[in-house]
Amino acid sequence: MPHQGYGPVGGERGPVRAELARRVAAGTLREDAVQAGIADRLDRLWRELREAALPAKSSALGWLFGRRERPAAPRGVYIHGSVGRGKSMLMDLFFDTAPLERKRRIHFHEFMAEMHGRINAHRAAVKAGEARGDDPIPPVAEAVAAETRLLCFDEFTVTDIADAMILSRLFDALFARGLTLVATSNVAPDDLYRDGLNRPLFLPFVETLKAHTDILFLDAPTDYRMETIGAGDLYVTPLGPDADRRMDALWRSILGGAAERAETLPFRGRSIAVPRAGAGAARFGFADLCARPLGAADFLALAARFHTVVVDGVPVIGAAERNEAKRFILLVDTLYDAHRRLVVSAAAPADRLYRAPSGTEAFEFDRTVSRLIEMRSDAYLAEAERRRTGGEHTMTPAGA
Template sequence: MSHDNLKVFPSVNERYQALVQSGELDMDPAQQQLALRFDRLIRDVATKRLATKSSALGWLFSRKSPRNEIVKGLYIYGEVGRGKTMLMDMFHQLVPVKRKRRAHFLDFMADVHERINAHRKALKNGETKQEDPIPPVADALAEQSWVLCFDEFTVTDIADAMILSRLFRALFERGVVLVATSNVLPDNLYRDGLNRQLFLPFIDLLKTHVDVINLDARTDYRLEKLNRMPVYLSPLNDESNRLMDEAWHAATEGATVASDSVTVKGRSVVIPKAGSNAARFTFADLCSKPLGAADYTAIIQRYKTIFIDAVPVLDHARRNEAKRFIILIDILYDNHVHIVISAAASPDKLYVANRGTEAFEFDRTASRLFEMQSEDYLEHAARPTAAAS
């Protein structure tokens, strides 16, 4: 779905209605109400932009903006696959602001920590006299983007928790508008976290600057379509490629598809294609590179549907790739991840060597690949996990 096509629709609701009329989406009243709420926010942002255009950045960097100048953003929570990300991405495309940013929340926080560390290094080297890194970091972030859209807003790291209140107070003072999607209520952020009482002021601050909306859509509409499609496609040919693309469209429809990355022990693991709650790789992306269990675990913590294209028949000469594939399938299976795979052969014929430990271990992998196609497995995979509820 081309981003250019989005530009011909002046509102999120009109874009949503067009997708419904084309048959790409089923009408859902909760999604439509959220689309209308996004359009109201677009009008609020556009009005503020026009009202402050003549004053350049005066409003943006005013730390004592009058109450009536605040544009309240949105915090949308709900179960996986209900359309939160899809609608937020439409908003991000259509909101008439040049300085805007759409990011996964954990990536944004990694950027914040890098900026803070850079400021501390500059202080140590005598390049600045400003001891507190938060104000200059907030200045830079607000200057670059005064509309921030975050996907998967979650707080699990104590380092993030301890700076969020001060950072976002500074951003809100600079006029930044926040839009975020999450699986949890604001009150449940950083639940049971270490020193959580120090985090609670952030929750109060957040709720004064956003309207909290529960997207209680009728179903996980993407998995509903995806579960009607085959999840293991072989052999590799034009038809399996077409069916993989069809399933990918069902998993990501309406969402922006782009590359992504996750950071594991200081290394960046590239995700070639990602949209909404799904990520797509080739076998070579995942198993021909020196990746391990920690990398695969980091990927599935962010994405709950994994596509793997072009799994080849493996032999003893490719035992290292086979070993990684064994580890990958174990992690996907143990975490009830929804998979869609295209392969050169059926699971029991993917590993043809009859020697080495991989030959024995691959029997388990083949068994799991068969089970991961079953209705029971797919039904379990569709349920939100405790962490995401």
């Protein structure tokens, strides 16, 4: 197994393994030998990062020559496996305790949008005579490496050709400048950007990734987050304190110990605000998605990024809320077509949510009711799970 040989040094547990053991003892996690092995590997990286930082702090020569001589970066870690196995939780435990000030945890798509922005800014500066050099990759990599020694990507996936074309050169430059990468993904490196446009041009990045990270497979047999969630838990009604408590408990189960953060999803030159995100899932209030000017392409972007969408507080919708009804119909249609999991709290059962006597939306909402019911069926959930665990969850938004 790829994680063998990463046991505690001298029998001493590091912070990741120690916290994992604490949660097992508290009953919030099950004991899992595969997770423990990966935790030990992350703890080894924790020690290597700490040791690499010591010369710069304790040695006069380190201060004197620090700008000229870059220490060799500790080898990073790439953890892949199906959803719900604890990848995000392990990375978050590592990131939160990593003994560095210059560390960053960011979603891959957000990071790449930032890199494209920096590249464009450099080109504009060259055109204006404010910078020199036709190749923007070295100065951009230099700036990123000056800010960040440890970069953590959760749910790493490549769907955009513009990202694919620059990844190899960008990360060659970043690794050469002392950056360490930790990433989680649902797919092995060899399966990244599979069937993507001009994929042969992307393949050097795969070799770069293998050269600078240990590839670990988290092959735990169970989706721990979902085994305690039944189909009846996916649609909670009526609204009220009890529904809020149930939704919060479901959200904790979905996170499975991973940290949640607000996230910004760059898309078509703008951004979609995600108030709460973690472990490949997103949580919104009804108004976040249906009272804002969002359309099919936005919902496709959400479906491409998240395998589970949680929506709190769906009200009874009347004829006066025609726009909200249209967006809710479109949201359900998009998630249904993508076989994403949807968790909803609502003011009424699905067949009593829309109360308009006539109109196009009344007709279309009948389909929405049918889909909301089907999305809780064993067959639908099994197919959604098959697509996630089979690496078929990635989709590219139209026009992205």
